Amino acid sequence: MTKRPNAKLRQALELSGMSRTEFARRVRAAALTWGEPHISPDATGVRRWLDGEIPRAPAPDIIADVISGEVGYRVTTYDLGLSDAPSTDRAILYNPSIAVTVEAVADLGRADVDRRSFLAAAPFTAVAAVGPSRDWLLSTLDQEPESGPRVRFEDVTAVKNMFGEFQKMDVLGGGGSGRLILAAYVSTHVLPLLRRTYTDDVRRALCEAASEQTYLLGWMAYDNGEHGIAQRYLVQSLRLAEESRNPALGAHVLAGMADQATLLGHPEEGRRLAQAGRAGLGKASPACMADLWALEARALARMGQTAEASRAVFRSEAEYARVQGGDEAEWATFIDPAYLHGEYAVTFRDLGQGARAEEHARQSIAHARKQNRARRGAMSHAALAVSHLQRRDLEAAHAAGLRTLSLTTQVKSTRAVEAVQDLQTRMQQVAGAHRLVADFTERARTLLAA
Numbered sequence: 105m106t107k108r109p110n111a112k113l114r115q116a117l118e119l120s121g122m123s124r125t126e127f128a129r130r131v132r133a134a135a136l137t138w139g140e141p142h143i144s145p146d147a148t149g150v151r152r153w154l155d156g157e158i159p160r161a162p163a164p165d166i167i168a169d170v171i172s173g174e175v176g177y178r179v180t181t182y183d184l185g186l187s188d189a190p191s192t193d194r195a196i197l198y199n200p201s202i203a204v205t206v207e208a209v210a211d212l213g214r215a216d217v218d219r220r221s222f223l224a225a226a227p228f229t230a231v232a233a234v235g236p237s238r239d240w241l242l243s244t245l246d247q248e249p250e251s252g253p254r255v256r257f258e259d260v261t262a263v264k265n266m267f268g269e270f271q272k273m274d275v276l277g278g279g280g281s282g283r284l285i286l287a288a289y290v291s292t293h294v295l296p297l298l299r300r301t302y303t304d305d306v307r308r309a310l311c312e313a314a315s316e317q318t319y320l321l322g323w324m325a326y327d328n329g330e331h332g333i334a335q336r337y338l339v340q341s342l343r344l345a346e347e348s349r350n351p352a353l354g355a356h357v358l359a360g361m362a363d364q365a366t367l368l369g370h371p372e373e374g375r376r377l378a379q380a381g382r383a384g385l386g387k388a389s390p391a392c393m394a395d396l397w398a399l400e401a402r403a404l405a406r407m408g409q410t411a412e413a414s415r416a417v418f419r420s421e422a423e424y425a426r427v428q429g430g431d432e433a434e435w436a437t438f439i440d441p442a443y444l445h446g447e448y449a450v451t452f453r454d455l456g457q458g459a460r461a462e463e464h465a466r467q468s469i470a471h472a473r474k475q476n477r478a479r480r481g482a483m484s485h486a487a488l489a490v491s492h493l494q495r496r497d498l499e500a501a502h503a504a505g506l507r508t509l510s511l512t513t514q515v516k517s518t519r520a521v522e523a524v525q526d527l528q529t530r531m532q533q534v535a536g537a538h539r540l541v542a543d544f545t546e547r548a549r550t551l552l553a554a
Contacts, residue, residue: 107155107156107157108156109154109155109156110153110154110155110156110184110185110186111185112183112184112185113153113154113167113184113185113186114154116171116175116179116183116184117150117154117171119175120171120174120175121174122174123147124147124150124151125146125147127150127170128145128146128147128149128150130170130174131143131145131163131166131167131170132144132145134166134169134170135163135166137201137203137204138162138166138201138204139200139201140162140163140166143159143162143163143166145159145163153167153186158186158187159186164181164184164186164187165181165207165211167181167184167186168180168181168183168184168186168207168211169203169204169207171184172207172210173299176296178210178211178213178214178291178295180211180214180215202298202311202343202344202347205340205343205344205347206295206298206299206314208336208340209290209295209314209318209337209340209344210291210295212287212321212333212336212337212340213287213288213290213291213295213321214291216283216284216287216321216325216333255297255300255301255302255306255310256306257305257306257309259297259310260297260306260309260310260313263293263294263297263310263313263314263317264313264316264434266289266317267313267316267317267320267434267435268434270282270285270286270289270317270320271320271434271435271437271438273285273286274320274323274324274327275438275477275479275480276476276477276478276479276515277515277516278327278328278478278479278515278516278517278520279323279324279325279326279327279328279516279517279518279519280324280327280328280515280516280517280518281515281516282324283321283324283325283328286317286320286321286324287321289317290314290317290318290321294313294314294317295314297310298310298311298314307347308347308348308349308350309348311344311345311347311348312344312345312348312350312353314344315341315342315344315345315347315348315350315353315357316341316353316434316435318337318340318341318344319337319338319341319345319353319356319357319360319435320435321337322334322335322336322337322338322341322360323338323360325337326338326360326363326364326519327479327517327518327519328516328517328518329518329519329522331364331368334364335361335364338357338360338361338364339361341357342354342357342358342361345357351384351385351386351388352385352388352389352392352433352436353433353435354381354384355381355382355384355385355388355389355392355393355396356381356389356392356395356435356436358377358378358380358381358384358396359377359378359381359392359395359396359399361377362374362375362377362378362381362396362399362400362403363399363402365377365403366399366402366403366406367519371402371403371404371406371407372403372407374399374400374402374403374406375400375403375404375407378396378397378399378400378403379400381396382396382397389432389433389436390423390424390426390427390428390432391423391424391427391432391436391439392436392439393423394420394421394423394424394427394439394444395420395436395439395443395444397416397417397419397420397423398416398417398420398444398447398448398451399447400416401413401414401416401417401420401447401448401451402447402450402451402454404416404451405450405451405452405454405455406454410455413451413455414455416451417448417451417452420444420447420448421444421448424439424444440471441467441468441471442468442471442472442475442477442480442484443468443480444468445464445465445467445468445471445484446464446465446468446472446480446483446484446487448460448464449461449462449464449465449468449484449487449488449491450483450487452464452491453487453490453491453494456494458490458491458492458493458494458495459491459495461487461488461490461491461494462488462491462492464487465484465485465487465488465491466488468480468481468484468487469481469484469485469488472484478511478512478514478515479511479515479517479519479520481507481511482508482511482512482514482515482517482520482523482524483508483519483520483523485504485505485507485508485511486504486505486508486520486523486524486526486527487523488504489501489502489504489505489508489527490526490527490530492504493530493531493534496534498531498534498535498538498540498541499540501527501531502531502540502541502543502544505524505527505531505544506544506547508520508523508524508527509524509544509547509548509551512524512551513551521551521552524548524551524552525552527544528544528545528548528552531544531545532545
């Protein structure tokens with residue numbers, strides 16, 4: 105079949121101002137950064153690309169990185185006529201090059217903001233977390249600071265200050281609230297800083313800030329039910345956390361990955377990720393350690409290991425008792441009684457221990473109400489309703505279910521909606537066509553349809 109000249113690539117190359125020879129040299133240099141020395145084009149190779157030849161992967165991504173760096177904004181392989189859609193495949197990999205990591209996050213953010221339909225179909229792969237967690241842990245246990253070339257601390261402070269605002273959007277409004285704004289902010293304000301020069305101290309602080317915000321993007325996508333894109337953000341956040349030399353932040357990212365793995369039916373992997381986080385964390389953050397034990401408890405409950413899950417809850421409570429106000433990072437502020445008691449409630453729900461699930465659910469609900477945290481309140485009310493069902497108290501379950509519905513309508517959270525669906529299924533299994541079940545089903549219909 106006759107190849108068509110690549111007008112998109114030609115236009116981008118002209119816009120960059122690079123000659124074919126210079127472009128080829130830049131691609132060769134970038135390929136070395138990627139660890140792909142066999143990608144070594146000359147001016148003739150560039151001419152073939154302009155004539156319509158599509159080079160083998162990962163050359164299209166390398167070309168996109170080179171062009172992006174020269175024109176000053178993110179262009180994708182799709183923009184350059186080198187693929188049918190911008191690829192997010194490299195975002196599932198934990199790359200030793202921080203430059204490649206930055207561009208992987210840039211690809212994700214660009215595709216996220218543009219809302220490409222392929223993005224929602226990006227698959228979650230449980231085994232994809234094994235390599236990143238191992239590489240992070242090995243690096244954390246044997247870190248050597250690297251020297252680096254300038255960005256000011258003031259620039260980093262401005263980025264970190266924005267994190268609190270975006271996290272507040274998520275906690276109060278759900279993962280579907282504010283994520284596209286955050287993706288655009290990361291793409292236009294944070295990643296360009298990482299492409300500039302800085303001192304070594306500034307580099308680490310900037311990577312920390314970028315990791316926090318990339319994690320939050322992943323968490324928001326997770327809460328919104330977009331698990332493939334969430335996993336890709338989390339993998340890249342973990343790589344940035346390693347570069348920042350902040351073991352607590354890396355352990356926090358692994359906690360998010362553990363939560364996702366367990367939710368999607370891979371509790372063994374969820375437990376391993378929580379254990380890896382604890383191994384690398386040390387004593388840096390009691391709040392994060394409490395979270396990791398809580399998430400291991402969740403995984404153990406899914407695996408049916410009652411005694412081990414109960415012990416993990418006990419360890420989580422003991423670690424949280426060590427938390428000192430003001431000592432924890434801002435990203436850890438959500439790890440509080442509302443959150444932890446909610447996780448314990450779900451653990452005991454899954455173990456079939458209704459009384460203990462109710463105890464923790466009520467504590468979570470009380471704290472969430474004081475903070476106006478509708479998502480956490482909805483999920484803990486759902487756990488409370490199930491605890492009532494486990495003791496065959498349908499009227500109490502119905503009342504808690506209605507409160508779950510009311511709170512879920514206040515947030516954009518797929519997890520909260522899934523909690524409603526789970527409750528509806530459990531009600532039908534316990535009481536069939538009972539009038540209270542029918543009433544709950546009817547009230548839930550509008551929410552679930554939306």
